[in-house]
Amino acid sequence: MTEDPAAGPHVSIDAIAARFERCAATIGVVGLGYVGLPLCLAATEAGFAVVGFDIDADKPAMLMRGETYLEHIPAPAVAAMAGSGRFRATTDFDGLAQVDAILICVPTPLTRQREPDLSFVRTTTQEIAKRLRPGQLVVLESTTWPGTTDQVVRPLLEALTGYRSGSDFFLAFSPEREDPGNRAFSTATIPKIVGGDGPAAARLAEALYAPFVARTVMVSSTATAEATKLTENIFRAVNIALVNELKVIFDAMGIDVWEVIEAAKTKPFGFTPFYPGPGLGGHCIPIDPFYLTWKAREFGIATKFIELAGEINQQMPGFVLDKLIRALDTHAGRGLSGSRILIVGLAYKKNISDIRESPALRLWSMLEARGARVAYHDPFVPAVPATREYRTLQGARSVALTDGTLASFDVVLIVTDHDAVDYPAICGSAWIVVDCRNALRSRGLTAKIVISA
Numbered sequence: 401m402t403e404d405p406a407a408g409p410h411v412s413i414d415a416i417a418a419r420f421e422r423c424a425a426t427i428g429v430v431g432l433g434y435v436g437l438p439l440c441l442a443a444t445e446a447g448f449a450v451v452g453f454d455i456d457a458d459k460p461a462m463l464m465r466g467e468t469y470l471e472h473i474p475a476p477a478v479a480a481m482a483g484s485g486r487f488r489a490t491t492d493f494d495g496l497a498q499v500d501a502i503l504i505c506v507p508t509p510l511t512r513q514r515e516p517d518l519s520f521v522r523t524t525t526q527e528i529a530k531r532l533r534p535g536q537l538v539v540l541e542s543t544t545w546p547g548t549t550d551q552v553v554r555p556l557l558e559a560l561t562g563y564r565s566g567s568d569f570f571l572a573f574s575p576e577r578e579d580p581g582n583r584a585f586s587t588a589t590i591p592k593i594v595g596g597d598g599p600a601a602a603r604l605a606e607a608l609y610a611p612f613v614a615r616t617v618m619v620s621s622t623a624t625a626e627a628t629k630l631t632e633n634i635f636r637a638v639n640i641a642l643v644n645e646l647k648v649i650f651d652a653m654g655i656d657v658w659e660v661i662e663a664a665k666t667k668p669f670g671f672t673p674f675y676p677g678p679g680l681g682g683h684c685i686p687i688d689p690f691y692l693t694w695k696a697r698e699f700g701i702a703t704k705f706i707e708l709a710g711e712i713n714q715q716m717p718g719f720v721l722d723k724l725i726r727a728l729d730t731h732a733g734r735g736l737s738g739s740r741i742l743i744v745g746l747a748y749k750k751n752i753s754d755i756r757e758s759p760a761l762r763l764w765s766m767l768e769a770r771g772a773r774v775a776y777h778d779p780f781v782p783a784v785p786a787t788r789e790y791r792t793l794q795g796a797r798s799v800a801l802t803d804g805t806l807a808s809f810d811v812v813l814i815v816t817d818h819d820a821v822d823y824p825a826i827c828g829s830a831w832i833v834v835d836c837r838n839a840l841r842s843r844g845l846t847a848k849i850v851i852s853a
């Protein structure tokens with residue numbers, strides 16, 4: 401551990417900043433999931449000492465053994481981190497007292513009533529407050545509504561410790577822009593938005609991140625940084641909804657939306673391609689926009705675009721189901737009840753194992769509710785883990801894509817287009833393929849009957 405940067409309430413900003421700039425500080429990362437683990441790797445690789453904290457005891461234990469639990473984070477990278485002598489992971493939060501900066505990367509889901517659930521952020525803030533010492537920098541990285549750092553985290557820390565933000569301790573918000581499975585970008589190469597609670601916090605946060613990210617982008621406040629993250633995710637949610645709506649319209653007109661997008665994107669300006677799909681998934685795009693909706697109500701403002709986008713995206717599994725039923729009816733002369741359906745790709749997006757909010761799970765339960773017999777194939781999800789909404793699916797196992805297996809299903813439903821799926825085998829043996837991702841055509845493949853959905 402590094403030495404105490406400043407004893408007593410009068411801290412030297414210059415001294416702390418200099419230690420951050422030299423990577424001579426210890427960073428605590430709270431929450432070792434999709435966001436926290438890559439941050440640990442990037443900071444350790446840059447030369448910082450890092451302590452990872454998580455309430456799930458399996459994660460620190462696996463990391464200390466040099467094992468990975470995220471398929472896009474290679475085990476050798478974790479092993480190198482564990483063996484560097486600069487990393488440890490623990491469930492013991494007392495270690496928070498020894499670090500110089502604390503990065504909060506805990507979940508920010510929605511409640512059952514679809515309102516922001518800041519309970520993880522609050523619990524973590526309380527744990528930090530118990531050990532907060534002068535000179536520490538605390539950065540919230542979890543996605544949340546504009547004002548959370550200022551109106552929730554700061555008051556909690558100040559009330560529980562008697563310290564003041566900006567003079568005793570320092571507080572900032574810096575959103576994570578992690579894109580799991582995207583090999584072109586990583587924590588270290590994605591510019592980092594940083595907003596401080598006052599100039600001292602901004603300076604310290606910039607000094608902390610600069611050694612391990614490509615570029616820091618300073619904004620004027622924590623609320624601006626929070627709003628920037630939500631803007632990025634709302635931009636995606638709304639544009640995906642737009643192409644999903646176009647998909648339904650063009651489908652009715654007999655026009656292929658995928659061909660339209662390929663043609664439109666040849667325009668060198670003024671058009672950004674987004675792609676239709678079976679509905680939104682993951683911990684970000686289906687959830688984050690509603691953090692703004694909730695906060696906007698306080699100002700008497702309706703977030704119409706966000707609500708409409710949510711509505712359209714929510715309807716996509718129903719559209720897919722309808723297409724599948726019609727395909728069975730037209731090409732197999734049978735109804736859904738008793739039919740065998742193979743879902744290909746359970747994760748919410750390609751080449752990762754994350755099934756949170758995955759439309760594949762929703763489709764699975766919709767199909768079963770109509771009497772279909774469902775199985776799945778996903779090279780990244782060997783067995784269905786526990787989920788809050790789909791308990792009955794837990795433990796189901798991915799089936800192998802053999803010719804015999806494929807031929808035994810009435811429909812193969814491609815929900816997520818992982819690269820590692822044997823698409824030629826599907827084309828060779830499947831009877832009807834319902835393809836939500838243009839997976840076959842984009843690979844120059846075709847099957848006996850292919851329905852785009």
Ligand SMILES: NC(=O)c1ccc[n+]([C@@H]2O[C@H](COP(=O)([O-])OP(=O)(O)OC[C@H]3O[C@@H](n4cnc5c(N)ncnc54)[C@H](O)[C@@H]3O)[C@@H](O)[C@H]2O)c1
Pocket residue numbers: 430431432433434435436453454455456459505506507508520523524541542543544576577578579580683684
């Ligand atoms: N997954 C992404 O691609 C992504 C991208 C950008 C931003 N974010 C945001 O980052 C935040 C974290 O998301 P994630 O995907 O990493 O979540 P995650 O579920 O993968 O990881 C969160 C981790 O926090 C741990 N945790 C929960 N409560 C805790 C507590 N009180 N103390 C310590 N650890 C605790 C969990 O055990 C888990 O390991 C969210 O706000 C999310 O919206 C996620």
